[in-house]
Amino acid sequence: MADNALLAGPALRRLRKREGLTQAAMAASLGISPSYLNLIERNQRPLSARVLVQVIERFDFDPRSLREDEAIGGLDGLARRLSDERFVDLGIDREEVQEFLAAAPQAAAAFARLYDSAGSQSGHREDPAAKAREAVERWQNHFADLDEAAEQLSDQLRLSSSDIGASLRDRLREKHQITVRILPSDVIPGLVHRLDLHARQLQLSEMLPGAARRFQIARQIGALEQREAIDLLVAGAGLGSPEARALFREHVTDYVAGALLMPYRRFLRACEQTGYDLAVLQRRFAASFDQVAQRLTTLQRVGERGLPFFSARFGRTGRMVAFTAGASGAIYPLTGARWPAWVPYAAFESRGTMLTQAVTFGEGEAAPKHWLTIARTVEVDGAACSARKAIVLGVEARFAGELAQARGISLDPQDAVPLGVGCPRCRRADCLTPATPRLTASL
Numbered sequence: 001m002a003d004n005a006l007l008a009g010p011a012l013r014r015l016r017k018r019e020g021l022t023q024a025a026m027a028a029s030l031g032i033s034p035s036y037l038n039l040i041e042r043n044q045r046p047l048s049a050r051v052l053v054q055v056i057e058r059f060d061f062d063p064r065s066l067r068e069d070e071a072i073g074g075l076d077g078l079a080r081r082l083s084d085e086r087f088v089d090l091g092i093d094r095e096e097v098q099e100f101l102a103a104a105p106q107a108a109a110a111f112a113r114l115y116d117s118a119g120s121q122s123g124h125r126e127d128p129a130a131k132a133r134e135a136v137e138r139w140q141n142h143f144a145d146l147d148e149a150a151e152q153l154s155d156q157l158r159l160s161s162s163d164i165g166a167s168l169r170d171r172l173r174e175k176h177q178i179t180v181r182i183l184p185s186d187v188i189p190g191l192v193h194r195l196d197l198h199a200r201q202l203q204l205s206e207m208l209p210g211a212a213r214r215f216q217i218a219r220q221i222g223a224l225e226q227r228e229a230i231d232l233l234v235a236g237a238g239l240g241s242p243e244a245r246a247l248f249r250e251h252v253t254d255y256v257a258g259a260l261l262m263p264y265r266r267f268l269r270a271c272e273q274t275g276y277d278l279a280v281l282q283r284r285f286a287a288s289f290d291q292v293a294q295r296l297t298t299l300q301r302v303g304e305r306g307l308p309f310f311s312a313r314f315g316r317t318g319r320m321v322a323f324t325a326g327a328s329g330a331i332y333p334l335t336g337a338r339w340p341a342w343v344p345y346a347a348f349e350s351r352g353t354m355l356t357q358a359v360t361f362g363e364g365e366a367a368p369k370h371w372l373t374i375a376r377t378v379e380v381d382g383a384a385c386s387a388r389k390a391i392v393l394g395v396e397a398r399f400a401g402e403l404a405q406a407r408g409i410s411l412d413p414q415d416a417v418p419l420g421v422g423c424p425r426c427r428r429a430d431c432l433t434p435a436t437p438r439l440t441a442s443l
Contacts, residue, residue: 009043010105015059016041030054043102075101077137078108080331081115128243133323133332135237135248140327142300143255145229150222150259164261164286165210168217172202176224180217182206195220209379211288215257222256230256258295261287268299268306276307277404278354278374278393290378290391297326307399314344314390321389329369330394339419344375344390351377351388356405358397361419370413372400 016026027037030051039045047055079097101108157167172178181201188194193216194203202220204213223230230252239245262285274280281292290313299306310328315321318340323332339345343357354376360368375392397413400406 009041009102012037012047012055013041014106015055019059029058076325076329076331077134078112081112083331084115128239128241128247131239131241131244132247132251135239135244136251137325138237140300141255141297141324142327143233143252144301146222146226146233146252146256147259147264147298147301149226149229150256151263151265153221153225154260154263165214165217168214168221171221172217176221178202178220180204180213182213192216209288211286211291214261214286215288215291218260219253219257222260223253226256254294255298258291258298261285261291262295264299264301265304267295268301268304271296271299271306275402275404280404288378289376290389293391293393294324296393297324297328300327307395307403310394312344312392312394314392316348316388318345328394328396330371341417342392342419343373344392347375347377347390347392348388354405356409358409358411358416359419360413360416368418370397370411370416371395372397372403372406372409372411374405 016023019026021029023037023041024034027034030037031054032051036045040047040051075094075098078101079094082092082097157171169180172180178195178200179202181203183203183205185205185207188203188205192205192208192212195201196203202217204216208216230249233252234245234249237245237248239248267281267285270281270284276296278289278292281287282289285292287295293309293311296306296309297311300308305327308327308329310326310330311324312320313322325332339361342359343355347353347355354374356372356374358370358372360370371394373392373394375390377388377390379388395403397411397416400411
């Protein structure tokens with residue numbers, strides 16, 4: 001209950017000063033005692049619903065201002081910025097970050113604005129991928145309106161009781177006059193899909209497996225039928241560069257495809273019935289491992305929440321190339337971070353095998369969090385060679401007791417593998433898999 005309490009002291013104090021009122025005068029207007037108002041302003045008491053209604057009715061007050069921290073990604077966004085290597089010597093933990101955000105949200109927003117603009121002011125180009133990822137973080141990777149629309153369309157097409165691929169093809173042909181054509185890889189070299197509006201064809205490479213073909217068809221349907229909603233999301237994200245807007249659009253369009261193939265209520269029910277058994281979910285929804293992994297990061301519908309997973313993708317060189325925090329609270333690691341003892345790296349040596357590992361890590365945390373992580377390799381869709389990537393899913397161990405993948409795994413924090421903060425910043429002398437001296441030792 002305490003986690004959901006509305007602490008709005010700074011906002012209420014600014015409102016009182018704007019009106020030129022003393023605490024006694026404002027308290028009288030709201031029908032509360034001055035001492036109680038003093039506690040609210042100091043964030044020692046939450047703002048109750050009754051008092052909030054009084055504030056709205058008696059003053060020109062917009063309750064949306066109470067969520068001003070969303071513009072910087074909330075607690076997770078601020079913690080990610082303060083985990084920068086420039087602040088590592090300060091030892092700022094998540095509790096301090098929370099106190100900073102609660103006590104001085106505008107100061108926190110000012111810091112975030114300075115931090116975000118520092119790159120361009122010092123001559124560094126803004127990272128479009130980082131900006132797009134921040135926009136996804138603000139939504140915790142759950143876009144409720146798109147999810148509802150995709151679920152309704154899925155029910156309409158009765159995907160659960162008919163051939164998914166045929167239903168999707170029929171929808172694309174009958175509503176949008178676009179047919180699906182499978183082409184030899186040498187006809188569309190370097191591409192896995194192409195929309196040819198002149199021929200009214202969605203052209204897919206023969207190299208795409210079945211799950212990837214269905215995803216591309218669902219993606220095209222989502223892009224066409226949810227265009228207005230997607231446009232509104234992209235415009236509202238406030239992204240400065242065309243590259244960042246394009247990446248955010250790609251993510252949201254992929255989101256619609258996943259929601260169409262794995263409709264929310266049916267998918268969540270299957271998760272709960274099977275203990276989030278990933279192999280069963282793949283078969284039941286005719287989806288790939290990476291599609292299921294990404295869908296698991298989205299289960300944040302109000303009143304129907306799933307477990308808060310994060311997911312990440314690693315290239316064969318060991319570099320993290322994608323990261324989705326969802327509602328997990330996991331923070332995107334610093335550029336160049338490596339954890340050779342972590343299970344995604346071992347996954348490359350066990351092709352296609354699902355590996356499970358309990359670990360502790362947490363950028364910017366005083367006490368690293370305890371996670372259950374699951375990883376396996378997947379083939380890159382449409383690749384002409386045996387290119388692979390490793391997908392890792394993570395959920396806090398305190399939620400993992402009933403998971404099918406947790407069977408036989410100790411969830412005692414003492415048995416977890418400590419990953420620290422990534423090789424560029426780690427100074428552990430007893431690491432089992434150390435990086436090269438140039439990363440771990442001072443010059």
